[in-house]
Amino acid sequence: MSFIDTERLVTMANQIGDFFAPYPHARRVEGVRNHLRNYWDPRMREAFFEYLDATGGPDVHEHVKEAAALVRADTAPVRAYAGPPKQLDATS
Amino acid sequence: MSTTNPAPAGTAGTAGTAGKQVWTELRGLREGVDLGTPPRDGEPVTLTIDGVETTVPAGSSVLLAATVAGATVPKLCATDTLECFGSCRVCLVEIEGRRGYPASCTTPVESGMTVRTGGERLTALRRGVVELYLSDYPASDIEGGWSEFHTTLEQVGLTDGLPADHPYRGGDHHQHLAVDESNPYFLFDPAKCIVCSRCVRACQEIQGTFALTISGRGFGSKVAASQDESFLASECVSCGACVQACPSDALIEKSLFPGGYHRADSGQA
Amino acid sequence: MPIPVKPDNSVVTTCAYCGVGCGFKAETHEGRVVRMVPWKEGKANHGHSCVKGRFAFDYYAHPDRIRTPMIRASIDEPWQEVDWPTAFAHAASELHRLQDTYGRGSVGAVSSSRCTNEEIFLMQKFARVALRNNNIDNCSRICHSPTQFGLSATLGAGAASQHFDSVLQADVVLVVGANPTEGHPVFGSMMKRAVRRGAKLLVIDPRRTETVDSPHCRAEVHLALRPGTNVLVLNSVAHVVVTERLYDEEFVRARCDWDDFQLWMGLVGDERYSPEVVGPEAGLDPEDIRRLARIYASGPKSTIYYGLGVTEHSQGSTGVMCLGNLTMACGMVGREGVGVNPLRGQGNVQGGSCLGSWPHMLTGYRFVTDPEVRGSFEAEWRIELDSEPGLRLPNMFDAATAGTFKGIYIQGEDPVQSDPNRHHVEAALRSMECVIVQDLYLSETAKFAHVFLPGSSSLEKDGTFTNAERRVSMVRQVVEPLGGLADWQITVGLMNAMGYECHYDHPSEILDEIARTSPAYSGMSFEKIEKLGSVQWPCNTDAPEGTEVLHTVQFPRGKGSFMLTQYVPTRERTDDQYPLLLTTGRILSQYNVGTQTRRTANLAWHDEDVLEISAGDAAARGLATGDRARISSRYGSTELTVRISERVNPGIVYTTFHFAHTMVNNLTSNLDDWATNCPEYKVTAVDVVKAAAHAGVGS
Ligand code: SF4
Ligand code: SF4
């Protein structure tokens, strides 16, 4: 059983993706990463990752998937900020 | 001795646009003090009130200056949340070099003015004016009352001997007009209305709804809501600004009458 | 003899009904409130008032008030009255049991904007130190959460930039998605005063509200846009500003991030946002969009006031950003008479927002994910805090229906009635094992509760409120709490029962704690507020007496940021089956979901929620004013009485949501703001048909 209905999670994630879509690629991904990391309960993130692992996320925007991967890989200290997505020096 | 108007503080910036003026007016209001007319923020003007040198911003009324100087000038139609109107003629003063007895609420201050706010002549004149209002006010509602009107009665020395000597006995009055109790929260008793139009002006200037007017003329003039409808049926939004402005308990909160509102006077139920 | 009772005592306090936060003198006679008199020195109202604060105070003594705590094992059982210690012990043991069984994160709390700053602060403290998680949210989630997000993103502070009086100095007043004369009457009066003195009024709102046209106050331009097209239309206004070069380049260069400005110009300057393209889609005359943009940009002092018509959309946060961008582009921020200002609904929504009642933020809008921020609270509270964001209220309900969230402590809110998609909320509550409701009455939500804690009204406690202009004013106890305890005492009681020891003698000590932990409040104390009458945050060493106008020298982050606000149409669309768009609002005499005003004589003006419909749409359905109609959406249906109205355009219907029995939130969708989950109350595709029979016709 998923923590929250996956359809709902996918909708939310894609909506976030839609907002950041007009930014240049690296910033677009960072915008979504920052949002998922700092606004989503970890169990929601986990459920979302599980869904991506299980299905490959055919209905999830590409840059949202990239952002999800960044959140998962995030070992560096959390960058928590409001405002426009920042250009990341290195994307993994 | 010299006093300055404490009201309009913190008004840095460029010279008075219309908007800025209102801003000052509102910010100058103080609880417990009725300056009589709204505070202004013009250049300082110095005048003498009852021998006291007083400085107030240009554009202020003599009534405001007198209040700042510590004088008590009786008044009925003026209050500092509303622009002056000058209808009741209770706030008369003497100004050196001017003929007659100008209303202090509508007279702007001028530099070097010398104003007298008291004295027998003025008191007699004011008493004469207030007596007219009193003659139309229900006799049973005078003793124990605590409205602005009641305070004015005291200020001009008209409470002695009441209600027995109430000048209204036998005179013309408005007690045949029904009380409007349609609004769930306040009522309007035309018998107590002195037609100062403060409610009408509050509805326009403060609330901005324009629901009230004075209809008719002379003794027949009265406060009307919209097209002479009940308060509840009218455009009134029940903000309470008129009740707040009314000096004579004509517009008043129902909650102050726990047992209901019953007229006692002259055969009225 | 009709001599009025003379009050024997008077206490200055703050109205709890709306975000204007009017000052009042509560006058009592022999211990009972006999009238509320507007306070002339109140800086929000200057002696003015509206029907709610002035007259509708009787709710506090209504017979429906619950005065004793109650518990029950299941919601099908009758309530059992208990004493306070028993109620606390029972609630605490239930919460512990759930956490032991389902995990620490399976329970949460919701604070209320009807409560004081101190009580809101305590609620988030409760979640963090007693529940040991960050599952704490507040009711601004469903109204102004996008404000906090959108204004923080652009200007760096999620609150009004001005004080109310500032509107009197404006040359142009732009009202977006708000109806101040109804929603925020005392501010509405002040705005009308500004217009009568010559300020130009611009309105963007689907309805022709009283704000658009009333005696001596008429909008110069009114954009009656199709609900859901805010961002499109605001981008179009920005398009005109950019392509006609109406922006204030000097201001932008000096105060804002120039690169992001360029990026933004590229987006809104695109042909797809030109008025000629946008007009037909939004149902507007392109020339009106141009006129509005030109008047706004030419000022010289233009100010923006906006309401739920901006925030309650799937692009609510984006819409707020559009406004932030616009003020910066035109240099309309940082002085008197300009700025961008949310008009907030309930009394203390601003307080709810800035006192850390968020799952991802502590006081002062600082992230829980930031170790330094957490550290300062850990030092104050001597306990380790959860480093991960918690659940927002809608996600708590989502998780509950998925079976992973089991208990909730709700203070002074009625989500069953106020939150979208009533079925979903009810199902969520029903699936929980412990619902604790703290309220004045047995609310709709209390039907699903296992513990009921009788709360206190704002006349029954001390504390502070923060109004929509960031003004912190005193709330003073006028009468004893009817249930014996003030709301803050209830939360403290529950906190102790949960095993976290804490004690306050007076709410002023809670404000002191807020000051110690929150930069914007650091200079505040009861003493100072008493002395100055009220104080606007930020109040700190730089501004010891508070701050009237924000952003005068620089933005909190330094440079202001233009955000890219691409228009993404809502998924809620009309079709053959649901051809009309329903939008919702509020009316003067009733307060939000009306749990208080419905218990007063304000019913004399508004005794039911009515559906406004245009003459053409009504005729096509054989409807006349007074008829009952069934309104159906993809989510549910309800019945309302119809009123044919010129206020709404063809294709649009409108209603309020003040009465539980009309269940308007049966209709609304589960779509919400992309950034904050603020529900999309303002756009629902519906159909309206004449109701079959007379099923409970209202009055
Ligand atoms: S009702 Fe009161 S305020 Fe209005 S005109 Fe009469 S006395 Fe004056
Ligand atoms: S409801 Fe709002 S406008 Fe009305 S009195 Fe209360 S705070 Fe003021």
Ligand code: FES
């Ligand atoms: S108070 Fe001056 S004329 Fe009435």
